[in-house]
Amino acid sequence: xxxxxxxxxxxxxxxxxxxxxxxxxxxxxxxxxxxxxxxxxxxxxxxxxxxxxxxxxxxxxxxxxxxxxxxxxxxxxxxxxxxxxxxxxxxxxxxxxxxxxxxxxxxxxxxxxxxxxxxxxxxxxxxxxxxxxxxxxxxxxxxxxxxxxxxxxxxxxxxxxxxxxxxxxxxxxxxxxxxxxxxxxxxxxxxxxxxxxxxxxxxxxxxxxxxxxxxxxxxxxxxxxxxxxxxxxxxxxxxxxxxxxxxxxxxxxxxxxxxxxxxxxxxxxxxxxxxxxxxxxxxxxxxxxxxxxxxxxxxxxxxxxxxxxxxxxxxxxxxxxxxxxxxxxxxxxxxxxxxxxxxxxxxxxxxxxxxxxxxxxxxxxxxxxxxxxxxxxxxxxxxxxxxxxxxxxxxxxxxxxxxxxxxxxxxxxxxxxxxxxxxxxxxxxxxxxxxxxxxxxxxxxxxxxxxxxxxxxxxxxxxxxxxxxxxxxxxxxxxxxxxxxxxxxxxxxxxxxxxxxxxxxxxxxxxxxxxxxxxxxxxxxxxxxxxxxxxxxxxxxxxxxxxxxxxxxxxxxxxxxxxxxxxxxxxxxxxxxxxxxxxxxxxxxxxxxxxxxxxxxxxxxxxxxxxxxxxxxxxxxxxxxxxxxxxxxxxxxxxxxxxxxxxxxxxxx
Ligand SMILES: Nc1nc2c(ncn2[C@@H]2O[C@H](COP(=O)(O)OP(=O)(O)OP(=O)(O)O)[C@@H](O)[C@H]2O)c(=O)[nH]1
Ligand SMILES: [Mg+2]
Numbered sequence: 331x332x333x334x335x336x337x338x339x340x341x342x343x344x345x346x347x348x349x350x351x352x353x354x355x356x357x358x359x360x361x362x363x364x365x366x367x368x369x370x371x372x373x374x375x376x377x378x379x380x381x382x383x384x385x386x387x388x389x390x391x392x393x394x395x396x397x398x399x400x401x402x403x404x405x406x407x408x409x410x411x412x413x414x415x416x417x418x419x420x421x422x423x424x425x426x427x428x429x430x431x432x433x434x435x436x437x438x439x440x441x442x443x444x445x446x447x448x449x450x451x452x453x454x455x456x457x458x459x460x461x462x463x464x465x466x467x468x469x470x471x472x473x474x475x476x477x478x479x480x481x482x483x484x485x486x487x488x489x490x491x492x493x494x495x496x497x498x499x500x501x502x503x504x505x506x507x508x509x510x511x512x513x514x515x516x517x518x519x520x521x522x523x524x525x526x527x528x529x530x531x532x533x534x535x536x537x538x539x540x541x542x543x544x545x546x547x548x549x550x551x552x553x554x555x556x557x558x559x560x561x562x563x564x565x566x567x568x569x570x571x572x573x574x575x576x577x578x579x580x581x582x583x584x585x586x587x588x589x590x591x592x593x594x595x596x597x598x599x600x601x602x603x604x605x606x607x608x609x610x611x612x613x614x615x616x617x618x619x620x621x622x623x624x625x626x627x628x629x630x631x632x633x634x635x636x637x638x639x640x641x642x643x644x645x646x647x648x649x650x651x652x653x654x655x656x657x658x659x660x661x662x663x664x665x666x667x668x669x670x671x672x673x674x675x676x677x678x679x680x681x682x683x684x685x686x687x688x689x690x691x692x693x694x695x696x697x698x699x700x701x702x703x704x705x706x707x708x709x710x711x712x713x714x715x716x717x718x719x720x721x722x723x724x725x726x727x728x729x730x731x732x733x734x735x736x737x738x739x740x741x742x743x744x745x746x747x748x749x750x751x752x753x754x755x756x757x758x759x760x761x762x763x764x765x766x767x768x769x770x771x772x773x774x775x776x777x778x779x780x781x782x783x784x785x786x787x788x789x790x791x792x793x794x795x796x797x798x799x800x801x802x803x804x805x806x807x808x809x810x811x812x813x814x815x816x817x818x819x820x821x822x823x824x825x826x827x828x829x830x831x832x833x834x835x836x837x838x839x840x841x842x843x844x845x846x847x848x849x850x851x852x853x854x855x856x857x858x859x860x861x862x863x864x865x866x867x868x869x870x871x872x873x874x875x876x877x878x879x880x881x882x883x884x885x886x887x888x889x890x891x892x893x894x895x896x897x898x899x900x901x902x903x904x905x906x907x908x909x910x911x912x913x914x915x916x917x918x919x920x921x922x923x924x925x926x927x928x929x930x931x932x933x934x935x936x937x938x939x940x941x942x943x944x945x946x947x948x949x950x951x952x953x954x955x956x957x958x959x960x961x962x963x964x965x966x967x968x969x970x971x972x973x974x975x976x977x978x979x980x981x982x983x
Contacts, residue, residue, distance in 0.1 A: 342403060342412040343555075345541045347534065348429050350455055351439030352447040353420030356473035356524065358383075360439065361415045363524040364534050365398045372525045373480060406538045407558045413538060422454055430462035434541035437469045437533060442503045442521065443477035448511070456515050467540035468517035469561070471533050472508045476523040478939055479569050505566075505943055518561035528567045536561035563950055566943035571906065571935050575898045577863050579856040584788065584829025585703035585750075588615060591787035592702045597796065599768065599783070600627075601679040604694045605687055611698055612783035613681065613766045618757035618827075619701035619749075622723045626662065627681065628765065661686050661721040689718045700727045704749040705742075708734055726752070754828040757784065761823045769796070772810040773819050780823060788826040791850050815841040822846060822854065831857040836865045840887055847891040859888075859896040877903075878911050882918045885926070901926070905933035 349357045362368050402413040418429045430436070438455050440447040451470065459468060505521065512519035518536060522529030539561045546555040591597075591612065598610035616623035663684040685694055696710045697718060704726070711734035719727040726749045733741045760766075760781060767779040786793040795809075811819065818841035824832040825846075831854075834842060839858045846854035862884060866877045885900035887893070904911055904919075908930065912919050922930075931938070 342410040343542060343545070344412045344414065345434045345538050346414050346416060346432055347435050347437055347537050347541070348416040348418060348426075348433040349437045349439060350418050350426065350429075350458070351420055351471075351473075352422075352441075352444075352450050352454075355420065355439045355441040355444070355447050357420065357439050358417050359524045360437075360471070360473060360522060360530065360533070361417050363522075363527060363530045365401055365415055367401070369524045369527045372476060404535075406535055406542065409542060409554060409558060411538050411542070413534060415534075422450075426458070427462055430459070430466075433463050433466050434545070435467050435469060435537045436463065437471055437537055438515075438517065439471045439473050440503070441474045441477075442472040442508070443474055445501065445503055448472075448503045448507070451511055452514070465544070467544050468515060469533060469537045469540055470508065470512040470515065470517040470519045472503060472505070472519070472521040474523060474525075475521040475529060475567065476525040477502060478567075478937070504939070505946075520564050521567070523567075526567070526569075529564065532562075532564050536564075563947060563954065566940055566947055568936055568940055568944075572902065572933075574902050574906075575895065577856060577860045577895045577899065579860055580853050582829050582853065585705065587787045588702040589699060591615070591783060592698055596793070597768070597782040597786050599679060599766065600681045600683060602683050602685055602694065602698075604685045604689060604691045607691045609691070609695060609698065610679065612781075614757075614760055614781040614783050615787075616698075616701055617766070618753050618760060620722075620724050620726075623701075624756070626665065626683075661689060661718065689721075690714070693718050697722065697724065697727065700724075700730065704746045704753070706730065706734075708739065711735060750829075754830050757827040758824055760784075761820065761827050770808045771819065772808055773814050774816045776816055778816075778819060778823070781827075784827045785823075788829065789849050789851060792826075814845065818842045818845050822849060822851070825851070825854050825857075831861070834858065834861050836862065840884075840891075843887075843893055843896075844891045847893070855891070855893055856895060859893050859899075862896060863899055875907065875910055875914060878907065878914050879918060882911075882915060882922070885922070889926070901930055901933060905930050906935045908934050 349361055351357055359370060399412075402415070404411060404413070416429050416433070418426050436459050438451060438459070440451050442448075456468075459466065505519070508521070509519045518540065520529055520533045520536060522533050524530065539558055542555055542558040543560065546552060546558060549555070592615075595610040598612055600611050600613050600616070602609045602611060613623070613627050617627060618624075663686050665684075666682045667680065689697075693712075693715050696706060696715055699710075700706050701724070711731040713735070716728060716731040716735065719731060726745055730742050730745045730749075733739055733745065762778050762780070764779055766781060768782050769780050769785070771778040771780060782792075782796050786796055818838060821832040821834065821838065821842045822845045832842070839861050843855055843858035843862075846852075846858060866880065866884075869877050869880075881900050881903050884896060885904070888896035888900060919927075936944070
């Protein structure tokens, strides 16, 4: 076969490179990656099928395209080459004789995730090469090297095992094993992956070197091949450092929870009579949502003398409300406060408010829905609602409805956030206050007053606790929690009342996180995780390792309190600072449980196999360097000796 490519303007060294190996090891993909620069996506656990189209003909498929020919023309060590890639089928039974003909180099592939294909290097392929082209140099390639990264992903490995027999009992072929066999068959060893595209060009560039060196030995007059070096060492592949996992805080469902509370009527303590129909609600929520209700419900105490007193109830009508003499504000007709001992007789609620007939039941329901959530559907925003909101002095609702009626509904984002801000600040003030309190907690011997409405709306566990008959707490007025931190409990209440992250100092956060987990509040757990991670990151800014001990402590706590995001963050930190942490606090690391240590080990970055490889590479490179120096010295000594010899002769002559 002609060894110069005369198709080109300039003659090039033509290299025929035959790629062989078991079926499915990735020969065709490897060739495509080199010839077209095209890789494949990483395997996915959801992947139902291993897509593999076996090659049928051993032909130089890649010869025909101009673009591929161009990509095959490159320079290696100053020599212009034209690389021609020959794909083959991997089935052992087929005859590949004509593919081997005139080959300048053989690239022999096995898949590192399939030990059988590795066994066949010696068992099948080496003898085949020796039979058809005994003097052709060989490059041994471990394909699919990305499996070194996926292998710790057990779900992926299991899927692959179930899909492919090749992956059964699979353990990865190590680079050392690859190099050992390469030595035995007199080849150079490389690894490559068409997923990461790492090592692809290394394989073919060094295949070209191997071919050119063999050519140099037979064509001694080709002085331009002088500079071609031996196949080079392949530096190990360092995968990208994984990003630290973020802390994801789920969107607040505060308003949805309060709306659900309104519609369920659970723990209601006020009844509105609207055109004779009853609607139940919660005084604490209404007071936090609109000042008019705060004043209305608390005013009865101030004007007790103006009311009509009976043993059973106290009725206020046209009485002193809002500190002024005169009638109730427009819209409110009467407020009846029932004596608790008579509650079961006439009304099951402590307070009953009669609403003026000009407000319809539907309109009043919309008003309540707004007060519980800060939003309303567009169809609810009518002139009637606007008027009612004005009469009841609910300013946010007036603005909200007016915006919708004026077709500037987009401005309601601001109205809504103002409303939520106001509500949060008012509801926060209700924490541990007597006003409308209907439950008492005893923590560390101290009393905390609370409102069931907020608790049952925001916390399913509390809702179950206070639901009749389920827990012993449902019937009692005082609930005691043992081994609970008083301040942390107040912070949890603040979260339940406001839906927002309470102001947390780092020292309190763990106790709050523990309680949040106890009460099954994943959002509060995540907010605590976020506070901890932010604080750690601030400390890391000056010295990353300064937080090492804290991180181990937080890891242990996060496992106890199901803070999985904090756990993942801590594991990432330890895995990416493994050696430094082991040096700094070996005892703490040792005390971690075995499954955590295994998890850390699997996620280590740089991975342990990379560290072993980097070590090998450094030593091998140093050895090659030393050999080069020794070779140079030998040559220069030879020259000196030759010169000395000449002088002697001349002198003696
Ligand atoms: N993860 C990973 N999968 C690969 C890689 N290379 C190939 N594969 C997978 O292996 C399958 C087979 O690859 P091919 O290149 O068709 O195998 P082949 O050696 O040409 O097989 P035959 O033509 O039958 O001899 C591909 O479809 C991919 O799913 C790689 O680098 N990484
Ligand atoms: Mg193929």
